Amino acid sequence: MPAMSALFAGIDVGGTSMKSLVVDQSGGVINHITFATRPRALSQISALATDLVAHYPSVAGIGIVVPGTVDEKNGTVGYASNLDLARINIPEAVTHACGRPTKLGHDGRGAGLAENLFGAAHGSRSSVVIPIGTGISASLHFPGLVWPGFTHQSGEIGHIPVYVDGEPCACGQFGCLEVYSSAKGIASRYEAATGISTSAAHVQELRGSDPIADAVWNKAIEALSLVLAQITLTLDPECIVIGGGLSGAGEALLRPLRDALTARLEWRTPPRLVGSALGDSAGLWGAAVLGCEASGSDAFLSWKPEPYRQQGH
Numbered sequence: 001m002p003a004m005s006a007l008f009a010g011i012d013v014g015g016t017s018m019k020s021l022v023v024d025q026s027g028g029v030i031n032h033i034t035f036a037t038r039p040r041a042l043s044q045i046s047a048l049a050t051d052l053v054a055h056y057p058s059v060a061g062i063g064i065v066v067p068g069t070v071d072e073k074n075g076t077v078g079y080a081s082n083l084d085l086a087r088i089n090i091p092e093a094v095t096h097a098c099g100r101p102t103k104l105g106h107d108g109r110g111a112g113l114a115e116n117l118f119g120a121a122h123g124s125r126s127s128v129v130i131p132i133g134t135g136i137s138a139s140l141h142f143p144g145l146v147w148p149g150f151t152h153q154s155g156e157i158g159h160i161p162v163y164v165d166g167e168p169c170a171c172g173q174f175g176c177l178e179v180y181s182s183a184k185g186i187a188s189r190y191e192a193a194t195g196i197s198t199s200a201a202h203v204q205e206l207r208g209s210d211p212i213a214d215a216v217w218n219k220a221i222e223a224l225s226l227v228l229a230q231i232t233l234t235l236d237p238e239c240i241v242i243g244g245g246l247s248g249a250g251e252a253l254l255r256p257l258r259d260a261l262t263a264r265l266e267w268r269t270p271p272r273l274v275g276s277a278l279g280d281s282a283g284l285w286g287a288a289v290l291g292c293e294a295s296g297s298d299a300f301l302s303w304k305p306e307p308y309r310q311q312g313h
């Protein structure tokens, strides 16, 4: 077990930005930085970890979350677009650089872990946490288990085919959920219909005064409700958490989604559907939890971070 004065670090590696967080035993934030991801991500992660340890020698463990196909058990990434992380044992490389125990996780599952421990799903025995941003994914939490999947690709719900003969998706298929309901999909479909380039948040704001915005938004809700009905009927979770940039719309998103889900599940009660409490910082908090675990501490069980409800998109 680390000393009572020990600190824990988390690093959230994204395709465009990298964030780091240093917290104390009680989950109090000591340091929080965001900067651009450089092409050589592994050397950047190692240099950042070395810097954090130099500035805060009490850091007892480091957690790193990355996107892609992540094998948490073996510390490797099979595939992560735009990042040079494939087939390297990342915790070994980082520990070698900075001299601290290190644990690797998946960004989506890390975000789900944080929402479960001290966010919107806190107190639920089972939950599905769904960040909606450029893409859509889900992390599946059951008692004592975060299910990564046989090939570490669980929760790729953005590519569930929702509409037969639907619009094309970047994955090569047609009618995928992401095409209709991701923030990127909503903005793209609005632009295709109007020629106007804007954000999903703006499309949401135009509802009621712009019939095309209404149609695009309603289609996003319809596709999401179809997939949430499938998730509910397959897994029967206690709680579904909607996170990511689109959850900034709050009840404007959640209320019609609850109504649509309830209508599709006429014969049973739908699970509790809530917005993320940690917003864009959920993955980073998940990384800090992994840093705490890497050091052999379970201090994270009593953390109560201030909610980072994300504003805007």
Ligand SMILES: [Zn+2]
Pocket: 158, 159, 160, 169, 170, 171, 172, 173, 176, 178
């Ligand atoms: Zn797809």
